Amino acid sequence: MRRLAELKPGERGRILEVIAMAESLAALGFIPGATVRVRQRVRGGPLLVDLGESMYALGREIAAMVAVEPEMDCLGPRRGTSQRGR
Secondary structure: OEEHHHOOOOOEEEEEEEOOOHHHHHHHOOOOOOEEEEEEEOOOOOEEEEEOOEEEEEOHHHHOOEEEEEEOEOOEOOOOOOOOOO
């Protein structure tokens, strides 16, 4: 488990839990089971994330309150996995 604020651009995660502001974030679709993708990390600013057909800018403090399970995406294997034998 990681926090949404820890994901890098292009990484996806399945939301496991929203620790704070649950009602407000749920109204936007940030609910357990939903998949989010970090589009961009603005230096010293918010994360731009895709959720469904929408894009949201979340402050890092808020993004740190969203627990996610990182998912494999088209960018390649997860960090720490070997690419030998390819």
